[in-house]
Amino acid sequence: MAGLADARLQAVSLAEPGPTHTDFRDADLTRVTLKNSNLGGAIFRDAEMRRIDLTHVDLRGADLTGADLTEANLSYSDLRGADFSFTLLLSALFNGTDLRGVLLRKADLTYATCNSATLAGADLTGARLSRTVFAEIPDLELALGIDR
Numbered sequence: 001m002a003g004l005a006d007a008r009l010q011a012v013s014l015a016e017p018g019p020t021h022t023d024f025r026d027a028d029l030t031r032v033t034l035k036n037s038n039l040g041g042a043i044f045r046d047a048e049m050r051r052i053d054l055t056h057v058d059l060r061g062a063d064l065t066g067a068d069l070t071e072a073n074l075s076y077s078d079l080r081g082a083d084f085s086f087t088l089l090l091s092a093l094f095n096g097t098d099l100r101g102v103l104l105r106k107a108d109l110t111y112a113t114c115n116s117a118t119l120a121g122a123d124l125t126g127a128r129l130s131r132t133v134f135a136e137i138p139d140l141e142l143a144l145g146i147d148r
Helices: none
Strands: 113-115 133-135
Parallel strands (some): 113 133
């Protein structure tokens, strides 16, 4: 497993990095661009990831528990099976994102936008959804923990 734990990589572009299962635990990735990357199984526990660009990224099975992804762009990414429990996702964008089976337990999605995303099996139990926008989500009823 590659290790970048505790790294400080503010405002850089790391387009298409690898390998998978990289350890970014506690790293500062503020304003970093990771477009088109394969980061499946990566560990981002407690990482600072404000305004990160994660468009078209494979994050299947990644661990983002406790990370700060305020204003992150996760559009068109594959997040299946990732763990976003206790994560800050304030004003985050999930346009066309695959969120099937994602754990969002007790995550804060205040002002987040989920447009044309897939949410079947996503667990939002205890998540804060104040002013969160869910638009054109055909499988919203298959997500767990959302009051309807």
